[in-house]
Amino acid sequence: MSKKEWESSVLAKALAKRAERKPEFKTSSGTTIERLYTPEELENFDYEEKLGYPGEYPFTRGIQPTMYRGRFWTMRQYAGFATAEESNKRYKYLLEQGQTGLSVAFDLPTQIGYDSDDSMAAGEVGKVGVAIDSLADIETLFDGIPLDKVSTSMTINATAAILLAFYIVAAEKQGVSPDKLRGTIQNDILKEYAARGTYIFPPAPSMRLITNIFEYCSKEIPGWNTISISGYHIREAGSTAAQEIAFTLANGIAYVEAAIKAGLDVDDFAGRLSFFFNAHNDLFEEVAKFRAARRLWARIMKERFGAKKERSMMLRFHTQTAGSTLTAQQPDNNIIRVTIQTLAAVLGGTQSLHTNSRDEALALPTEDSVRIALRTQQIVAYESGVADTIDPLAGSYYIESLTDSLEKQALEYIAKIDEMGGAVKAIEQGYMQREIADSAYNYQMQVESGEKIVVGMNSFKIDNEKPPQLMRIDPEVGIRQSEKLRKLRETRNNAAAEACLAALEKAAGSENENLMPYILDCAREYCTIGEMCDVLRRAFGEYRPMEVI
Amino acid sequence: MEKKIRILMAKPGLDGHDRGVKVVSRALRDAGFEVIYTGLRQSPEQIVTAAIEEDVDAIGLSLLSGAHNHLFPRVIELLKENNAEDIMVFGGGVIPEEDIPGLLEKGVAAIFTPGTPTSAIVQFLNERFG
Numbered sequence: 099m100s101k102k103e104w105e106s107s108v109l110a111k112a113l114a115k116r117a118e119r120k121p122e123f124k125t126s127s128g129t130t131i132e133r134l135y136t137p138e139e140l141e142n143f144d145y146e147e148k149l150g151y152p153g154e155y156p157f158t159r160g161i162q163p164t165m166y167r168g169r170f171w172t173m174r175q176y177a178g179f180a181t182a183e184e185s186n187k188r189y190k191y192l193l194e195q196g197q198t199g200l201s202v203a204f205d206l207p208t209q210i211g212y213d214s215d216d217s218m219a220a221g222e223v224g225k226v227g228v229a230i231d232s233l234a235d236i237e238t239l240f241d242g243i244p245l246d247k248v249s250t251s252m253t254i255n256a257t258a259a260i261l262l263a264f265y266i267v268a269a270e271k272q273g274v275s276p277d278k279l280r281g282t283i284q285n286d287i288l289k290e291y292a293a294r295g296t297y298i299f300p301p302a303p304s305m306r307l308i309t310n311i312f313e314y315c316s317k318e319i320p321g322w323n324t325i326s327i328s329g330y331h332i333r334e335a336g337s338t339a340a341q342e343i344a345f346t347l348a349n350g351i352a353y354v355e356a357a358i359k360a361g362l363d364v365d366d367f368a369g370r371l372s373f374f375f376n377a378h379n380d381l382f383e384e385v386a387k388f389r390a391a392r393r394l395w396a397r398i399m400k401e402r403f404g405a406k407k408e409r410s411m412m413l414r415f416h417t418q419t420a421g422s423t424l425t426a427q428q429p430d431n432n433i434i435r436v437t438i439q440t441l442a443a444v445l446g447g448t449q450s451l452h453t454n455s456r457d458e459a460l461a462l463p464t465e466d467s468v469r470i471a472l473r474t475q476q477i478v479a480y481e482s483g484v485a486d487t488i489d490p491l492a493g494s495y496y497i498e499s500l501t502d503s504l505e506k507q508a509l510e511y512i513a514k515i516d517e518m519g520g521a522v523k524a525i526e527q528g529y530m531q532r533e534i535a536d537s538a539y540n541y542q543m544q545v546e547s548g549e550k551i552v553v554g555m556n557s558f559k560i561d562n563e564k565p566p567q568l569m570r571i572d573p574e575v576g577i578r579q580s581e582k583l584r585k586l587r588e589t590r591n592n593a594a595a596e597a598c599l600a601a602l603e604k605a606a607g608s609e610n611e612n613l614m615p616y617i618l619d620c621a622r623e624y625c626t627i628g629e630m631c632d633v634l635r636r637a638f639g640e641y642r643p644m645e646v647i
Numbered sequence: 648m649e650k651k652i653r654i655l656m657a658k659p660g661l662d663g664h665d666r667g668v669k670v671v672s673r674a675l676r677d678a679g680f681e682v683i684y685t686g687l688r689q690s691p692e693q694i695v696t697a698a699i700e701e702d703v704d705a706i707g708l709s710l711l712s713g714a715h716n717h718l719f720p721r722v723i724e725l726l727k728e729n730n731a732e733d734i735m736v737f738g739g740g741v742i743p744e745e746d747i748p749g750l751l752e753k754g755v756a757a758i759f760t761p762g763t764p765t766s767a768i769v770q771f772l773n774e775r776f777g
Contacts, residue, residue: 206661206712210688218690221717222661295663295687335666422666426761459761461713461743535669542670546764555762565744571713645686647672 101136109133125383126541127340129503135495143498148393152488154408156396158389158501159489160447161412166485171443172450173475174251176418178203178228179462180575182238185228189243191465195472200281201251201452202239203227204261209296211257211631214579224575226462227253231583232626236264237271245269250281251326251416251450256298258285259307259614260630263621266319282323282372282416285311288349288521289328291643292530293335298631301522303606303638307613308353309360312367314614323372325353326416332530333376334422336538339383340504342376343391344511345521345530347398351512352521354403364403368410377439377446378420384439385491386500388415388446394505417443418452424459428554429566432456433470440478445491451475461568531646583626590624598623599633606637652776653703657685657694659722662712667739671707674765680772691721699731704776705756707768708738715742715750723754735775739763 123131132139150156153163162168175192177200178185189200204227207219213231214223223229230236240250245268254261262283266276287304290297297304308325315324329337329346337345350371357367375391378384395413399405419439424432436453443451453471455463463471479485491497515524524530544550551557598620605611620630656672658665665687676682683701685694698706708719719738726732738750739759747758756775759768 206663210661212661218661221714222712225713226662290663295665296661336670460741535666535673538666539670539673542674542765546766552762556764568743568745573716643686645684647669647676647682647684 101134101138125339125500126378126380127338127383127504127507129500129507132499135499137495139495139499148498148502149492155400155411156393157412158393159492161392161414161449165447165488166444166479167488170479170485171448172199172249173197173472173479174199174201174416174450174452175468175472176201176203176253176452177468178205179226179569180224180228180571181578182228182230182235186239186241186243188465189239192468192472193243193248195469196476197472199249199251199450200243202253204252204254205229206296208261208627209254209257211298211627211635213583213626213628214576215583216628219576221576223579224571229575229579230261230264230627231579232586232624233264233267233621234582234586234624236261236268240268240272244274245272246274246278251284252281253284255284255287255290255294255296256304257627257631258283259311259617260621260627262311262322263614263617266618267621276319277321279319280321282326283311284328284374285325286328286349286374288352288525289331289346291525291641292332292345292349293337293534294328294331297641297643299634299638300641301526303634304641305353305356305522306609309357309362310612310614312357312370313360313362313612315370316362316366320370322370324367324370326372326374327353328374330374330376330418332534333378333420335534336422336541337534338537339378339380339387340507341511341533341537343387343394343504344508344515345533346373346375347391347394347508348512348515348521348524350395351398351402354399355520358403364399364405365407365410368399368403368405369407369412372449373413373415375415375417375448376420377417377443377448379423379435379438381438381442381445382491382497383500383504384442385446386497386504388443388448389489389492389497389501390504390508391415392447393501394508414449416450416452417446417448419443419454421454421458424454424456425552425555426459427563428560429456429460431554432459433474436471437474437478440474441482441484444478444484447489457566457568460566462571464567464569526644528644528646535646586624586626595620595623595625595629599625599629602630603633603637606634651679651681652705652772653681653683653701654705654707654772655683655685655694655698655701655703656707656709657689657697658687659689659691659694659708659710659718660712660714661688662710662714663687664711664740665709667711668707668709671709671739671765671768675707675769675772678769678773691718691725694722695725695729695731698726698734699729703734705735705737705772708736709740710738711741713741715740716746719750719755720753737768737771739768
């Protein structure tokens with residue numbers, strides 16, 4: 099029997115008796131979901147061309163030959179709050195609980211280049227991450243944590259070069275040389291303009307800082323991931339799954355082009371590019387998204403940029419579960435959402451994973467909540483069995499159809515962005531921002547009309563919920579950080595610090611200089627983030643966005 | 648024709664999360680309000696200056712970074728200093744339940760937390776200005 103025959107006989111009879119739940123089923127990206135997928139949807143499916151084998155081009159099935167049979171993904175919980183002292187304690191706790199890598203969250207003043215005692219920082223110090231003003235804070239943050247033994251991911255963008263310099267010097271002081279360091283800086287400024295908002299400088303000098311880092315790291319810290327090209331925040335801002343991969347890879351293309359234009363050889367830096375995606379609730383669409391992204395990036399690197407090394411074509415990625423899916427109502431329900439999202443990430447072949455905590459729609463997570471989130475990953479890894487064979491959903495008529503359709507949708511967006519002159523131009527014109535805002539608004543309207551059910555929020559509600567215990571940040575953190583800064587400015591060699599800042603300013607003015615060595619000199623003399631960024635703000639100016647609503 | 652109610656939607660502090668403020672801005676506009684959005688990273692001083700210059704009826708503050716206890720009352724203080732306390736201030740974002748009474752006491756007219764439908768904000772404004 100063919101699908102058509104089944105539809106006109108068995109199915110027609112059933113539909114005559116009772117209609118389906120909805121007239122049409124759709125994915126987040128607007129793709130119509132068929133009732134049933136059969137071999138007919140995969141006619142002419144070429145296994146070798148579309149999937150291949152794990153560890154081989156186009157890497158659809160995964161980037162390593164053994165995937166999680168070799169070792170599990172890195173369980174890496176994003177953490178940081180208040181001061182370096184308090185965050186250092188949380189990192190040690192997480193490592194004791196079996197976490198296998200560190201991930202540092204910085205507060206907003208650190209991310210946007212203001213010292214804790216700057217008036218712009220008022221009220222924000224230590225709130226969404228740890229407050230870092232100088233090398234002294236980084237020394238405290240990693241006190242007692244051997245930097246040659248852990249890999250550290252730092253969510254830092256506009257000030258990435260400065261935080262990387264602090265990390266390198268802190269490691270030197272522990273007796274660890276740069277070539278032993280492993281980790282990642284996010285360093286993805288384009289998505290800051292498009293979705294996340296912690297930019298400082300305009301695109302051109304920002305792209306220069308990024309290529310300076312690529313160049314410096316390719317020589318000095320070969321084990322460092324120099325960028326984590328992020329779709330996570332694009333999705334959090336409201337994009338669909340197709341837009342998430344399209345805009346992320348379009349940004350990736352812009353970075354590769356910038357580095358090639360700066361004179362680097364694609365195979366010298368492309369192997370250190372890494373990615374960062376969101377894991378949402380729509381399990382199958384998410385798994386397909388990760389697979390489509392791998393295949394797309396491999397083709398882009400090989401065909402568009404002529405990469406020769408296999409490593410340059412591999413899309414390696416970190417995943418975080420979707421903060422925007424968490425509800426403030428009945429927060430324990432979020433544990434179940436995070437479990438589904440964890441499955442999506444693992445079935446999609448992630449290299450590392452952060453699982454959100456149940457209370458994050460309300461505040462930073464408590465220690466108990468973080469432990470449950472980590473245990474969720476451990477249960478999926480050790481008990482569910484999903485990690486025991488590679489890419490287990492491959493060959494599913496549905497998954498392969500979805501993978502193809504997401505790839506096609508993403509390619510259409512990328513072609514449109516190419517026509518605009520690339521990602522930087524598309525962002526300057528507000529194109530990505532508008533697309534994301536439209537998707538966010540559509541989603542909200544679907545929730546408000548009840549077309550989309552969010553359990554506990556727009557249905558299955560309970561009255562008089564008991565508010566959970568939340569984590570509070572001590573409001574005195576700002577005062578303590580300011581006091582530390584005052585002491586630092588009294589005790590450091592101020593003449594040397596000023597000389598380093600002057601040298602940095604001069605170098606910033608000449609386009610062909612790599613700024614990393616100058617920033618490292620400033621770091622060693624305990625120049626602060628605010629001081630370095632003031633110098634760079636003078637040299638580069640500040641970005642003024644086009645606002646889109 | 649009746650004069651439209653003007654609302655300034657603002658992002659105080661350094662927080663970059665603007666999904667919520669954009670969705671609310673659009674919903675208010677669709678509901679017939681005149682909406683001006685400040686963009687990110689506005690100091691309380693900038694917000695109050697813009698509100699007075701634009702002659703708005705209300706300011707909507709959106710913040711997800713946890714700095715609301717500092718920044719929201721500061722906007723109210725500055726409105727008072729500028730004899731503009733007739734401009735109503737409401738807010739939204741990641742704001743713990745226990746912080747809300749304090750903010751209301753300081754003069755914030757309402758706080759809308761995650762999960763609030765935009766229709767509830769529209770209804771609130773219509774009741775205030777209706």
